[in-house]
Amino acid sequence: MSYVIPKETCSGKVLSPDFGKGSKAVKIGGENALPFHSFDGAIPNKPVIAYEIQDIFPDDWPDTVKNQFSSVSDNAVKWAEYCQNELKAQAIALRLSGTHPDRGDRSPQDAAKTVKDVLAAIEVPLIILGSNHMEKDAAVLVAASEAASGYNCIIGKAQEGNYKTIVAAALAHNHKLIAMSELDINLAKQLNILITQMGFDKERLLTDPMCSALGYGIEYTYSVMERIRLAALMQNDATMQPPILGDVGMYVWKVKETVATEAEMSEWGAVAERGITWEAVTATSMLIAGANLLIMRHPKAVETVNKVVEELV
Amino acid sequence: MALSGVEIFKLLPKTNCKKCGFPTCLAFAMALAQGKVELAKCPDVSEESKKLLGAASAPPIRMFPLGTGDKAAKVGGENVLFRHDKKFINPSVFAINIKDTLSNDELTKKVEEVITSEIDRVGQKLRVDAISIEFASGNAQQYESAVKLISEKAPNTIIILNCKDASAADAAVKIVAARKPLLYCATEENAEAMANIAKTHKVPLGVYADGLAALSSLTEKIKGIGVEDLVIDSGAKNAKGILELNTQVRRSALKKSFKPLGYPIINFVLREDPVLEACIASVAVAKYGSIVVLNSIEKWKNLALFTIRQNIYTDPQVPMQVEQKVYKIGEATENSPLLITTNFSLTYFIVAGEVENSKVPTWLAIMDCEGLSVLTAWAAGKFTAGKIAQFIKESGVENQVKNKELIIPGMVAILSGSVEDKLEGWKVTVGPREANAIPTFLKTRSA
Numbered sequence: 001m002s003y004v005i006p007k008e009t010c011s012g013k014v015l016s017p018d019f020g021k022g023s024k025a026v027k028i029g030g031e032n033a034l035p036f037h038s039f040d041g042a043i044p045n046k047p048v049i050a051y052e053i054q055d056i057f058p059d060d061w062p063d064t065v066k067n068q069f070s071s072v073s074d075n076a077v078k079w080a081e082y083c084q085n086e087l088k089a090q091a092i093a094l095r096l097s098g099t100h101p102d103r104g105d106r107s108p109q110d111a112a113k114t115v116k117d118v119l120a121a122i123e124v125p126l127i128i129l130g131s132n133h134m135e136k137d138a139a140v141l142v143a144a145s146e147a148a149s150g151y152n153c154i155i156g157k158a159q160e161g162n163y164k165t166i167v168a169a170a171l172a173h174n175h176k177l178i179a180m181s182e183l184d185i186n187l188a189k190q191l192n193i194l195i196t197q198m199g200f201d202k203e204r205l206l207t208d209p210m211c212s213a214l215g216y217g218i219e220y221t222y223s224v225m226e227r228i229r230l231a232a233l234m235q236n237d238a239t240m241q242p243p244i245l246g247d248v249g250m251y252v253w254k255v256k257e258t259v260a261t262e263a264e265m266s267e268w269g270a271v272a273e274r275g276i277t278w279e280a281v282t283a284t285s286m287l288i289a290g291a292n293l294l295i296m297r298h299p300k301a302v303e304t305v306n307k308v309v310e311e312l313v
Numbered sequence: 314m315a316l317s318g319v320e321i322f323k324l325l326p327k328t329n330c331k332k333c334g335f336p337t338c339l340a341f342a343m344a345l346a347q348g349k350v351e352l353a354k355c356p357d358v359s360e361e362s363k364k365l366l367g368a369a370s371a372p373p374i375r376m377f378p379l380g381t382g383d384k385a386a387k388v389g390g391e392n393v394l395f396r397h398d399k400k401f402i403n404p405s406v407f408a409i410n411i412k413d414t415l416s417n418d419e420l421t422k423k424v425e426e427v428i429t430s431e432i433d434r435v436g437q438k439l440r441v442d443a444i445s446i447e448f449a450s451g452n453a454q455q456y457e458s459a460v461k462l463i464s465e466k467a468p469n470t471i472i473i474l475n476c477k478d479a480s481a482a483d484a485a486v487k488i489v490a491a492r493k494p495l496l497y498c499a500t501e502e503n504a505e506a507m508a509n510i511a512k513t514h515k516v517p518l519g520v521y522a523d524g525l526a527a528l529s530s531l532t533e534k535i536k537g538i539g540v541e542d543l544v545i546d547s548g549a550k551n552a553k554g555i556l557e558l559n560t561q562v563r564r565s566a567l568k569k570s571f572k573p574l575g576y577p578i579i580n581f582v583l584r585e586d587p588v589l590e591a592c593i594a595s596v597a598v599a600k601y602g603s604i605v606v607l608n609s610i611e612k613w614k615n616l617a618l619f620t621i622r623q624n625i626y627t628d629p630q631v632p633m634q635v636e637q638k639v640y641k642i643g644e645a646t647e648n649s650p651l652l653i654t655t656n657f658s659l660t661y662f663i664v665a666g667e668v669e670n671s672k673v674p675t676w677l678a679i680m681d682c683e684g685l686s687v688l689t690a691w692a693a694g695k696f697t698a699g700k701i702a703q704f705i706k707e708s709g710v711e712n713q714v715k716n717k718e719l720i721i722p723g724m725v726a727i728l729s730g731s732v733e734d735k736l737e738g739w740k741v742t743v744g745p746r747e748a749n750a751i752p753t754f755l756k757t758r759s760a
């Protein structure tokens with residue numbers, strides 16, 4: 001029997017927003033094939049990894065990852081410069097954790113100042129994230145959007161409970177926007193529809209179907225991402241065509257496998273390598289499932305996943 | 314190649330006797346073609362037709378065991394491309410590659426790592442399943458003695474004889490033939506000799522060729538010699554090759570019923586950097602690798618790999634669950650505390666593990682919530698005050714504990730008042746949100 005390669009062509013295509021400006025701007029998405037299936041179609045842009053930084057000292061990060069940034073993490077500007085200049089970050093994700101009512105309750109004005117200072121210090125594109133507090137994020141992200149006006153940032157995350165004000169702010173200041181829902185393809189679709197109904201261009205949207213860590217629900221995220229991608233490509237479902245975000249670090253660096261020392265869990269081996277591998281394997285799996293943009297924490301994990309990407313394209 | 318309804322019809326008795334439950338032989342043939350009924354429902358089908366139809370209804374990817382005993386592992390038998398469609402069936406076998414050039418001490422040390430690799434995770438025992446013994450020395454005697462040593466030290470582990478030299482392989486197979494090792498591998502150069510060894514000793518055979526066209530003609534040739542339990546290697550080494558060629562193999566087998574590639578896949582992901590190797594291995598696990606051969610098996614790396622394999626191979630329709638009942642942890646007595654949570658395996662094992670860590674004897678009530686986590690079950694209306702109260706009443710735990718105090722997860726603190734209202738005579742206490750705070754919580758209470 002002679003062999004014929006079973007190729008599949010897709011009718012749909014993933015949208016390809018850019019973010020940042022000037023020579024450091026990056027573009028994601030744009031493929032008309034399943035993740036890394038370059039034998040089926042075109043994959044014009046590689047996935048991008050953004051380094052996560054915070055507006056407050058990351059006292060809730062385990063040592064393995066916290067220690068990587070100990071000389072810079074008391075200050076968001078220093079931290080951002082370090083990621084750009086020393087770690088050669090392609091993009092930076094600033095999480096405004098300190099605005100959370102339980103974590104300092106910093107004001108939207110304070111947050112806006114941090115955003116301005118960080119933007120002034122870096123050239124790579126910036127992702128601006130709230131603290132995942134529904135009401136507070138609405139106020140904080142409005143101020144942050146304004147402060148970042150003209151920088152073509154990605155703002156997030158807009159959720160069902162607070163999307164209206166955040167969408168309006170991203171629209172007014174020309175940013176890209178992350179729409180986040182909770183591990184359900186129908187909710188993801190519905191939120192994208194609600195947002196575009198407000199006049200927000202779907203070409204400017206990213207979908208975050210909610211990430212989870214290896215061992216803690218990753219199979220759900222994996223399958224939701226895979227199904228979103230299949231809907232976008234095979235059924236040409238326009239509401240599912242924004243690129244996908246995987247917010248990996250925040251889910252990984254709290255599970256027991258990345259925290260417990262070898263003394264506590266001798267059968268699990270060295271804690272540092274374990275944590276790094278946990279983040280790298282989680283991230284790799286998200287890429288295989290369809291993520292176009294990842295937010296990660298540990299430099300060695302980022303470096304490794306970048307090598308995987310180089311191998312995959 | 315799968316037969317169409319009309320082709321099947323030609324092989325049936327054509328009497329329309331209806332004994333199969335269908336009005337006509339053609340209707341039955343159509344249902345058979347779609348896999349909706351079994352051939353056995355027609356009592357009158359001839360022996361010859363049975364044979365022809367049996368071959369056609371064989372699974373698209375052949376399935377067979379590697380190894381023997383309780384550490385044997387099945388490979389192949391997969392039916393889908395995407396795990397949300399239907400469960401992936403036989404989890405990837407992890408193997409470590411060991412060269413026969415190592416000293417006896419080094420070999421023993423490696424084998425030791427394999428034997429002690431077993432970890433319990435969410436109620437499943439997970440381990441490095443196989444050892445691939447590589448013929449690196451070029452010396453048949455040295456190979457034989459390495460195989461002997463390893464097979465003695467690892468009496469239950471699956472063996473892969475990674476050796477392209479037919480005479481060295483022949484000698485080595487004899488030592489372990491009864492254990493159903495995988496002989497790896499037949500190539501274009503040695504195919505006949507290797508196939509004959511596999512046939513004589515009734516062991517599965519790995520087949521290697523560069524690219525899928527060459528690979529499919531080679532598997533056909535070997536099948537012609539009479540070996541059918543094959544594992545295929547397309548030569549893919551890097552992540553792109555693995556994803557691309559594994560995907561094409563799976564598609565060919567499932568969507569085109571292309572039999573020459575209807576076999577489980579072996580991927581060698583060997584890397585110097587163990588973190589990178591873990592990532593490439595996880596690509597192979599997600600993308601259809603049935604056997605994944607590694608360079609190193611550090612404990613921390615195993616934990617990550619076992620976990621991704623377990624996650625990818627869980628049933629997407631049924632979360633892993635444990636039985637609903639009141640579990641006794643340690644020497645719990647009538648004065649011990651009583652905790653409640655849901656029956657999602659992950660939740661149960663995390664909570665039970667932390668309770669054990671506390672060394673405080675405890676009753677742990679596990680309530681059936683269809684395998685959902687605490688917050689998911691709460692949001693889905695399965696872990697509600699009414700249902701908790703009913704479960705506690707019906708469980709009979711009232712007779713086991715003196716203090717009528719129920720400790721609920723911190724995540725559902727909001728339920729405390731209403732559970733108290735519905736459980737007369739009971740006090741409800743809100744525990745910590747995260748399980749890792751349980752030891753301190755229990756110890757301070759009992760102090």
Ligand code: B12
Nearest residue numbers: 184217632654660685686687688689692693722744747748
């Ligand atoms: C995976 C997941 C799912 C999976 C189900 C997985 C499962 N088997 O349960 C799926 C996709 C099916 C799902 C569905 C839904 N989900 Co859901 N899901 C999750 C997710 C991501 C992880 C849940 C998980 O596995 N946690 C791990 C386990 C181990 O946690 P746990 O059981 O809570 O146990 C911990 C603690 O509670 C504590 N603990 C446990 N027991 C006890 C006992 C005592 C005494 C103590 C002291 C402590 C303690 O220890 C554990 C470790 O710290 C969470 C978000 C998140 N990251 O947590 C959302 C989440 C739970 N889901 C949510 C929702 C709303 C839903 C849906 C209703 C909505 C939807 N999207 O359709 C559905 C409902 C399902 C249904 N059948 O109708 C919400 C709940 C919101 C809320 N606060 O009420 C969450 C929190 C997401 C969010 N941020 O909004 N979900």
Ligand code: SF4
Nearest residue numbers: 329330331333338355
């Ligand atoms: S039982 Fe067999 S012979 Fe009778 S109708 Fe069915 S298929 Fe035809």
